Amino acid sequence: MIHGNLEGIRESYLRELETLFEASFDRDLFLPEELLHVLVRFTELINREMLVYLGRDGSVLEIAIGSIGSIALPELHLRRNLDRLSGFRCIHTHPGGNAELSSVDLQALRLMRFDSMCAVGVRDGACTGVSAAFLGEMEYDNFSIVLKGPVKASRIPQMNWMNEIEQAEVRVKEAIAKGGIVEQSEKVMLISTDSEESLEELASLAETAGAMVITRVMQNRLKPDPATFIGSGKAEELSLVCQAMEIDLAIVDDELTGSQQRNLENILGVRVIDRTALILDIFAQRAQTAEGKLQVELAQMKYRLPRLTGMGTVLSRLGGGIGTRGPGETQLEVDRRRIRKRIDDLQGQLKELKRQRDMRRARRDKQGQTTVALVGYTNAGKSTLLNALSGADVLVEDKLFATLDPVMRNVDLPENRSCLLVDTVGFIRKLPHQLVEAFHSTLEEALYADLLVVVSDVSNPQYREQRDTVFRVLNDLGAGNKPVLEALNKADRAKIGDQVEPADAILISAKEGRGLDRLKEEISKRIAAMRHAVEIVVPYNKGNVLSLIHSKGQVTGEEYLAEGTKVSCLLDSANYQRVLRMLKD
Secondary structure (H helix, E strand, C coil): CEEECCCCCCHHHHHHHHHHHHCCCCCCCCCCHHHHHHHHHHHHHHCCCEEEEEECCCCEEEEEECCCCCCCCCCCCCCCCCCCCCCEEEEEEECCCCCCCCHHHHHHHHHHCCCCEEEEEEECCEEEEEEEEEEEEEECCEEEEEEEEEECHHHCCHHHHHHHHHHHHHHHHHHHHHCCCCCCCCEEEEEECCCHHHHHHHHHHHHHCCCEEEEEEECCCCCCECCCECCHHHHHHHHHHHHHHCCCEEEECCCCCHHHHHHHHHHHCCEEEEHHHHHHHHHHHHCCCHHHHHHHHHHHHHHHHHHCCCCHHHHCHHHCCCCCCCCCCCHHHHHHHHHHHHHHHHHHHHHHHHHHHHHHHHHHHHCCCCEEEEEEECCCCHHHHHHHHHCCCCCCCCCCCCCCCCEEEEEEECCCEEEEEEECCCECCCCCHHHHHHCHHHHHHHHHCCEEEEEEECCCCCHHHHHHHHHHHHHHHCCCCCCEEEEEECHHHCCCCCCCCCCCCEECECCCCECHHHHHHHHHHHHHHCCEEEEEEECCCCHHHHHHHHHHCEEEEEEECCCCEEEEEEECHHHHHHHHHHHHC
């Protein structure tokens, strides 16, 4: 039986593929030429990922078909042995031609303990290359990865890669004998009624949270079902999938009501969370500062309050009626009261932290510092850009929400200027309103900045949609009228034509340092454009004021009068006010 997305595939194709189950390939070959030819041919015909599990005896154990960008992993739980490797290698194709293994592939190798994980790039009916990965030595309580390739199809070191399987088997047995191996990743099913792009983003979020994505489900509906979100029939169907694939958790790509979540859990037989809970979990993992942890807890409490379950709706003494009167509270009311009290406490603590931050901001304004905020979609490369411009060492990871707490660094600019560069939390589609409310004190760094640098990942196929999301969130925050400079990052990984959108955006590669000088020059120009032309007479005994004007402003002319030096200059409002105060002292 062939698993996966079979919709629209000719029956003749499926019948021909099923003959692979009867084939017997050379057991000494890692990837037999005949099998490779079949995988490449059918990947080109159906333009979808294909997968086979190839046993050590040369037999095909499973065949699965996915979408153009993803594929579910059939769970051979009857053959799986947690005391050693699985006994089969997972070979799958990439229709886009990329022969490299993804982080999800490597995570699957660790969790499923395949003999090997192998990727085959396919483009224009030909194999572009083959990569393989094997489990290595234990490092930090997890298996390291031994990567091989990509190599040309004709150059696959068949015997060497088969030897790698034997070595991996020895390493796994030794690690188990020493003890301490625990499978920690939850196996999850992703469910969406939105789009393939949104489902792909949900998969990245799940991976960031440490989950193992086993299968993805796209359910097309005009509107969500009020009881189960996806419909009771679809839920019953997915309950069988959860049993067959031993799913631990189902994640829905939208916010669920309390009743929808309970109904889905009852039908699927596994724990169910929504996109909001997933993002909150990631934030909880990544919050480092005391303020960040307070904000995460506040968002979690606001999310949890309307979802308290139990018999409280019926027995609540607040509801009134016969049988509900009497002293005391139900457990539901106790829980609600405690959560509301905790919310009040958290809001009070955050209010005090906001007051302290406002004082620091006022002090910076008094000193005439210009603030430039880096904003953009999550994983657009803002932290890498901050490091490149300032020489900082902010944590950089190729994961969503790698940066949660705001980071500030001084950056020297051309023409004797400088600015305070602020790295902010990334935006995302369907940003939970609980997070917007709880993190308003952090997001307000963008609200009070003098200039916003909107960073977009131009190598992402959805970068235009992501850019639209960023501007929509900025408008929601009240920062839509701020001066904006756009930087299109990761240009080293993108195929860019003659036209850049928007036309005045600056192409950069924060990783390689490309375009950063031009970006600094443009930031400096924008800051200069914020300055106003003023004329000031500085008494001769106020030399410190004249020095400040020369260091912080742009002097266009000087005239020596009897009462002092008449200076024509460009000054921003903060420094102009500072000069006036110094003249009065």
